[in-house]
Amino acid sequence: MGGKAKPTKHSAKEIAGKVAAATTNKGGGKAGLADRKGGAAGHAKFKCPSCGQQAPSIKSAEMHWDSKHSKLPFVPGDWSDTHAEHGGVTTAGVAVKGAAKQKTVHELAKTKTGQEKLKQLEQEKLKQQF
Structure with missing residues (x-):
């Protein structure tokens, strides 16, 4: 049983705020700005050869392929690696938060x-x- 005016559980808003704070890159300066924008290739690593949709991992690329292009066979080698095209990992941050107002x-x-x-x-x- 909780104390006086103290909730016994965390609210969904509080938990979502903590998750957002832990996974959002808020670095300052020019390097932070470039990182928040995703660098030259963006945060997603793989690009669909059929429709151009980007995916962060090969597993999510496969899920995209199964849901959107299920009639064709999935070939991981056909997906272009945008980070490799731009010289390796293009960002050092964890996530992207929308542009400042x-x-x-x-x-x-x-x-x-x-x-x-x-x-x-x-x-x-x-x-x-x-």
Whole structure:
């Protein structure tokens, strides 16, 4: 029996948050940015020869093949290894989290780099008008 106002079990939201925190790459700097984007080949290693769908492992590639191309035989050698094409593993991180939200004009105006970005955006808008 739990104590006063204390849940006896973890909530699904709490567990999901812990899993996300443990498996999401949040490294900073240019290397972290490149890693979050997945490098040159992305995080998936294998690419389907038929439809181009990417798969992280040969096992998931086989599952994809069985569900989408079941009439054809599965040949692992036909799948292209995108990491090998780009010179080995392209990332060092664990997972990818979506891109950061776009900063508002007010947030950009607070820093020098943000102010420069605002000037570039204004110049692009002027070019598009004419």
